[in-house]
Amino acid sequence: MSNSKLYKGSLTTIILKLLNEHDKMYGYEITQKVKALTKGELKITEGALYPALHKLEAEGLLDVEVAKVDNRLRKYYKLTETGTKETVNKLEELAEYIKTMQALMNPKLA
Amino acid sequence: MSNSKLYKGSLTTIILKLLNEHDKMYGYEITQKVKALTKGELKITEGALYPALHKLEAEGLLDVEVAKVDNRLRKYYKLTETGTKETVNKLEELAEYIKTMQALMNPKLA
DNA sequence: AATATATACATAATTTTCTTATGTATAAGA
């Protein structure tokens, strides 16, 4: 699982943004959602996703809730209050970064 | 030197793009150009820049030419033919990535 | 004259953040 190079640093923003919209999601669901939304362009690897989720949880941005569905384990993650605030920051940072890159790539329009 | 987080993976694209426009540039000049074009938003650290330039040279994407100006050393870099081709690819990849991220961040507009 | 800042290169140690490769386990489909 992996395709077009994920620019390092953007995975956290993706996770937070999805959780900001969907209230609660589990890991596998996130991988599928990203795949769907990007029409297969972006594939989140498990090796990147799970450690990222654990880190966000350790930082207090996410809460976990374990559930058993169809005899299979699911770990539902949701944003904490801090996580919601941090999501705003991350989204601003990303928007800023895209603007900055566009300024570099299209200097005439600056 | 460092300010807003450089999304890892984009530095090479920035270097190639600048060299595609300016024919030849030296390292320090690149740091100043990026600073100017982004109004100080993005600051390229030397610890990132010089290894990146060396790598691009080793890969055959850049040629170097050493010059002495005001008794100070300058290493002018310019794109090779391969480098020019790779620049096109990198710019496409970046544009693609920005589109992908926008699809994720703005799912309604998709 | 002394000191700080700007110019110009470089590298080493460390950190962050991925990819790749595994591993476990259940359920469903071919």
Add this chain to the structure above:
DNA sequence: TCTTATACATAAGAAAATTATGTATATATT
């Protein structure tokens, strides 16, 4: 039966930064 999908996890390694140094010259400031 075997493969694919679902669902988690971690370890090894690579890539690409940051941070901290180091060297050296030139210019501006005190």
